[in-house]
Amino acid sequence: MTTPLLSIRDLTIRFGANDATKNLSFDVAPGETVALVGESGSGKSVTALSVLKLLPPSAQFSGQILFKGQDLITASPAELRAVRGNDISMIFQEPMSSLNPVHTVERQIGEVLAIHRGMRTTAARARTIELLDAVGIPDPASRLGAYPHQLSGGQRQRVMIAMALANEPDLLIADEPTTALDVTVQAQILSLLKSLQQSMGMAMLFITHDLGIVQKIADRVCVMTKGEIVETGPVAPLFANPQHAYTRHLLAAEPRGTPPASDPSAPSIVDVADLKVWFPIKRGLFRRTVGHIKAVDGIDLSIRRGETLGVVGESGSGKSTLGYALLRLIPSDGRIVVLGNEVQGRSWKAMRPLRADMQIVFQDPFGSLSPRLSVDRIIGEGLAVHMPRLTAAQRDERVVKALGEVGLPPEARFRYPHEFSGGQRQRIAIARALVLEPKFVVLDEPTSALDVSIQAQVVDLLRDIQQSHGLTYMFISHDLKVVRALANQLIVMRNGKIVEHGPANDIFLAPRSDYTKALMAAAFDVAEIGTTSLDPPVAP
Structure with missing residues (x-):
């Protein structure tokens, strides 16, 4: 059998008294693509970040993370620096947050080449153009001076891929690299990753909650929930005959049903x-x-x-x-x-x-809610502006009613956004829009940022609210x-x-x-x- 490039053995990651992962074990062979799938909070991204020890100092490790036989858990900072970016690279989920907004594309890719390869300006520029061309950026020389906000979502993700591939790593970790992309760009990114993987012979650890993507790109899949791998195997047999109830739940979880009938005479x-x-x-x-x-x-x-x-x-x-x-x-x-x-x-x-x-629910449930305000203040803010005559008790009653309509308990109003999952935060954003009883x-x-099962719940919620209001x-x-x-x-x-x-x-x-x-x-x-x-x- 082929010696694994990456071998994770009995990995447990603990934050305080909470286990983020529990006794994880899986391998990634040279040139192989292994997908880690599961809903938000299952431990996928924590596992990916642990490979390069990018977790905060509060994380406690037990077990082994072996890369080419070297245990990265016990590696020194100097040994980790030699591995990061050279042998193992990572594509993060949100390129707008991962790219520096005040640096140009050339500077950000050039920095990787300067640190790890010692390239000077002229050589780094030539290599940057070559990388941008390889990832499908049109007219790459003209994009060197562009800043992240001047690129589309697909182009930003391509720049992230170019940075990750700059030093031709043996292992690429891709953490939800297509979650926020539209379907055609998503298709292009997946096709690009597969072609680059084949041409460079690298292995890939692909993190996603979308099982449809796994079918297109992975050789093997590990299904995670609550920090544990509950099922693993080659993609085709696992999808054709899933054994674990959670895997069957994921495969069945996608938005279904039809929209409420509209009145053509309205x-x-x-x-x-x-x-x-x-x-x-x-x-x-x-x-x-x-x-x-x-x-x-x-x-x-x-x-x-x-x-x-x-x-x-x-x-x-x-x-x-x-x-x-x-x-x-x-x-x-x-x-x-x-x-x-x-x-x-x-x-x-x-x-x-x-x-x-006239209300709006924004795309990002993380960025659209103020982290400094409790939920009752977030939802009640519009009431204070548009219905100033309401008493504090009446305002609180409306907040509780809005939370109930989106399936959240009354006590949730005393908590802060960071205490909720992505799906719950989006429900809070919907409650904020509904509390004023809008018409449009x-x-x-x-x-777009939610797991498929949470997507289905939100779609059902929106349909129910539309019919009732x-x-x-x-x-x-x-x-x-x-x-x-x-x-x-x-x-x-x-x-x-x-x-x-x-x-x-x-x-x-x-x-x-x-x-x-x-x-x-x-x-x-x-x-x-x-x-x-x-x-x-x-x-x-």
Whole structure:
């Protein structure tokens, strides 16, 4: 048998009195891809970070982490520095948080080459261009001076991959590298990783909660829950005949059902005509405008009361910008009528009375809740602004009611966001929007950062709330499986324009445009994923 490149034996990681992992044992052979799968809190990322000893000092280890026969748990700091980045590299889950926002792409990749290879500026620049080209960044020389915020999500993830591969490691650890990416870019990243793995002969430890991805990229899979591996084996047999109840639960956990029926005679509560959001491109010493990014370019749409309009498209297509413009969170041109009110041109003060009826649930349940406020203050903040005459007792009663509607107990209002899981935080964000009893809610990727089983729970929750309150949704997402379970109407966006619009079921069954067909193939057809030729949008 092949000697394992990485061998983990009886690994237990403890934080205080709590075990994050319990007696884990698995191997990764040279050139092999092993997937660790499980829901949030199962111990996947803790296991991955432990390989390079990137956990905080409070972590207590027992067991062995053997890399090429060397125990990394007992390795000295100097020995770990020699391994990190050279022999083992890591792609982190969120590239926007992992990349330094004040350093250019060239500087960040060049730093890796300078530290580990001693490359000087000219050689490092040539190698950086070579790496960016290898990971599929178009015109890589022109991107050297770009900052992370100037790149799309897919491009940022490609830069992270370039950094991880800079020193041609023997083992690549990929921690949820495609979670926040749209389906076509996700397909490209998976295809890229597989091709680079084959060309470089490296092994890969792939962390994910998405079993669909595991089918496409892994040789073997280890299923984790509550810090333990409950089932392991080659991918095809395990998926065909899962033995453990938890594995069967994961395989069955995806959004299902159909959206509540909408009334075709219901009045329109949102009407948009020729909506444009153009961002100026400024260059030169005097920062003159030399062009525009047409994030939203001449959109017309209407949404009837009680229905859900799904908005889909790749990263950079203008989905979120459209939602923000409808709520007047960013400037725009064109006509916007919400609940019979022309909102375009209103001052912020004049918009305030309308805000209670127009709410939003943001994508990131980690960043959208203030870590310094308790849940009752987070949810009650809108009540204090829009209903100042409520007494403290009345406000508390409404907060408790909103928490109950999203399935959280009353005592949760005394806790802080960090004390909740990702799914629970997203429920809090939904409660914050619902407490004002709005009529129109924009849901901006509310399930993208959640496990598949939690996604299914949130989708069911949103459907129930919509039926009980008669809400109207704009549901923005790159996850077409979630959209299919919620949307009555669907628009497909690309480069700021609508390429297809109509009843959601009709578009899912018979897409007309080639672009929509490519999205559907990437989302639903396993055989075609990774074959699409669509390129990620290029930021200026």
